[in-house]
Amino acid sequence: MLGFRVRRQALRHRRAPHRIPSNRHLPTPSMEDYLNDCILKALDAMGGAPDGFFLEFEQPANPDHGDLSCNAAMQLARHFRKSPRMIAEDIVGHLESLPLDASRISAIEVAGPGFLNFRFADAHLSDQLQQIIDAGESFGKTTTGSGKKALVEFVSANPTGPLTVGHGRNAVLGDTIANLLEWTGYDVDREYYFNDAGRQMRVLGESVRGRYMAVVNPDLPTKEIGDEGHKTVVPEPFPEDGYLGDYIEDIARELSQSAGSDLDVDGDVDVFKKAAEKQIFADIEGTLKRLGIHMDSFFNERTLYDSNRVWEIIESFREKDLAYDKDNAVWFRTTQFGKEQDTVLVKSTGEPTYRLPDIGYHADKLDRGYDLCVDVFGADHIATFPDVLDGIRSLGYDADKVDVVIYQFVTLIRGGEPVKMSTRKATYVTLDELMDEVGDDVTRYFFLMRSSNTHLEFDLDLAKEASDKNPVFYLQYAHARICSILRKASETGLDVSGSANLSLLEHPAEQSLIKVMMDLPDAMDRAAASKEPHRISNYLRDVAVAFTQFYGNCRIIGEADELAKARLQLAGAARQILKNGLCVLGIGAPERM
């Protein structure tokens, strides 16, 4: 049954690509592959499994159930017309007569309704630990995305003001997803998409001009705008729906210093718009840099018009009868894709809505040869991005290459109460202010600790607390503590770097620590495949917990030399795991705190 194995691989590839064993970079075949082969041999001896059947393995949540578990007997109950437990016993019988490699598997049990539970041999654990140590800072990297190019588009805030807390979640999510893709082998680019030509930007220019006029002429009359209960005094020429943030005034003041007081305030607002854009972008880039984020490219929506791309798309839609004229506008037949209404692509003014350039932009990305395009959007885009996907699909592109990550909004909590924020009233909290208050690492971590599609409650009081109630502190502290142990050990004359007899690590706390550490590559693959960075922060907490338990149970300095050296290696490996994980999250791994 040689073809069986091949078919299984193909099936797994199609149905669950993220479950492909990720540790192919390791020299020996993974435990899963090994057991897979063995069980298939056993099943062949029992008469063979049905077509299309493939084995599934999982790590039991309960350690009493062993290290790896297989549910084949239950799935094959109907096929063999026997009870799952009997099938399981048969498989075990055949496995024992193979026999299994005792240096890898120490025990097999049949448990519960018919699970096959495998327990790893100690030698396997020390072998794994050695591999972690050898791989060092590249442990956790996988080859899942090797040879593929990915583009992560995120932030993409139009340059109308400083980044806010909401943008922060977007920025940190996008950057970390990009990191995850890099760790899993992709060649990744980070891109920022913006539009500096629309109405928003015109209002921005007018807002700056209004402030500028007041700066150069202090006697300019003023007026009040805003909602009842939240009036703001602004210069007379200030637009009714203008931007009220203080930064507008700063830009106006700088403009008056650099360009003098004679700028033409009656003509085009372009001068003011340009000045604002330049300064705001500088501000945004500064904020991103502080978060450790570097964009590879900034994509201006305007280039899609310059290249005529958007009009070509309209023509292509017309040919397919997906676009038509009505009321002087061009409509997209979104009802064809299950929407309630058609949507406008080009307004009666001749100006496209954002949807059209968005389709063009995604087509452009795919033209650039990316195998995967990740978009990070706020929840307010939730209903609109399907139109874009339908659009590019209609143009003949593979929309499955586009993966949209939606995140829900962020609420800041201070003293147990939500902090009220409104962009319009300029009462929002900027990302810089948030980082000033709680620190850069904490900011990144808090944005990453929860699944992106649930509301995030950002507890400022907890974030500022430097105790183990604060999960970031707990992780960084574990790392710093290991560094301290390593320093101290080398002071007392222990050989920190040399090799050690790792088979001395027999304590349960040592073994469970090794088992958790072995999971890093798999955790990376899962987090990358699902675009869920919070899996890594949860994983790291498990590592830190396992380390703390080891630390509480096993002494290092003061033990017999050989054991001390082995434990030092283990501690050093745990430090490396924490460091690699924190690196993916973009958070510092301090050696001292």
Place this chain on the structure above:
RNA sequence: GCGCUUGUAGCUCAGUUGGAUAGAGCGUUGGAUUCCGGUUCCAAAGGUCGGGGGUUCGAAUCCUCCCAAGCGCGCCA
């Protein structure tokens, strides 16, 4: 009204893509410990997984119908 998302312990949230007795942190209660780095460890209590029905060996997870919350439903982006 329609669409998407969410609903799990007192609170904030995980839950390995359908697995075994549903987990963690905080909070509460009780106990041990004071050591390589600020303490840490152990235990207890706490749950109709929003509710009903269905699918199967097996459901927090998939399907369906209700209930509730958030977001969106513009020739704004």
